Amino acid sequence: MFEIVSSGSDVIPVHYFYGTTFIDCESEALGYFSKPPESWAIIKDCGEFPCTGPLNFMYSFSGNSFTGNEPAYGWPNLALIPNTPDVSEYIDGCEFLPSGNLWYCNQDELRIGILTFESEDADKLDRSVHPVYVRLLQSPIDNKVNSFMDHVWDGLYTK
C-alpha cells in the first residue's frame, strides 16, 4: 500500500490519517519504506553519509476500521515508521515488518511524534553541522541526523 517519495532527502511531512478503512488488506501488504541511498553520500549532496529525511517521518492513523481480513496491524490507532537505526527497535508497541523495511506501531496508549528543530543562524544555508545526535536520556535511543541536501550548489546546509 504505502511507499515514500524517493527524492525526500530532507523532510517528509507527517501524514495524519483520520477514519481510514482497510478492506480485505493482508498483513504484509503495508508496502515498503526505502532506505536513504548511499549515492546521496557525496560532498555536493549530503556529505559523508546519506541525508536522513527518509528515516524521520511517520504515517499516523486514528480511528481505523477493518473489513474482511484482520491484518496484524489491525489497530484503530496505528503508526507506520521507518526502520531508523538505534531508534525504531526501542519504541514500545512496534512490530517490524522485514519485507516492508518498516515498523507498525499500536498507538492506543502511546502516541508517537516527530521532534523538529531548525538552526536560526544567519548562515544556515551556507554551512553544515552534521551529524547531530538526538539522544533520549536513560534509554538506548540515539538518532544520527544529517543536515539538508544541497539542491543547487556545492556545499551543505545546516538546516
Add this chain to the structure above:
Amino acid sequence: MVMVDNRNGFSANIARKANEYDNSEEGGNIYYVGIKIYGEMSNPDCPQGGEGGFCNKFDKYGLDSASGTWEGKDFHISTTESLPPIKVNSIASFYTQVEIVEMEFHNFANQTQEGMR
C-alpha cells in the same frame, strides 16, 4: 478520486514559496478527503505466462508520501528551464501539514500476481 492498480502510489506536492512558516490553512497545506485506493486488478501484467507480448513486473503501491517544498521551480513551468523539469531544485519545507480523511484501501495482497511487493 479512485485509484486502481497503480505502479507508483498517488501523492500530492505543494510549493510553499514565501509561506514556509505559515501554519494556517491558507498557508498551503495538503488535505485528502474520501479517496479510494484499490490494489491489483485481475488483468495480468504478464499475460499468458509472459508469452502475451509484454510482461511487466513492478512493485506496486497505492499511496506515496506527499511533499512540500520551499520556493523552487513552478510545478507548471511556463518558461525555458534547465532539465529535468521534474527536479524542483529547492529544499523541503518544515511546515507542510498533510491530513487524510476517510481514505479507503481495498484488496491489497501480500504480493502482486507476479510475486512483487
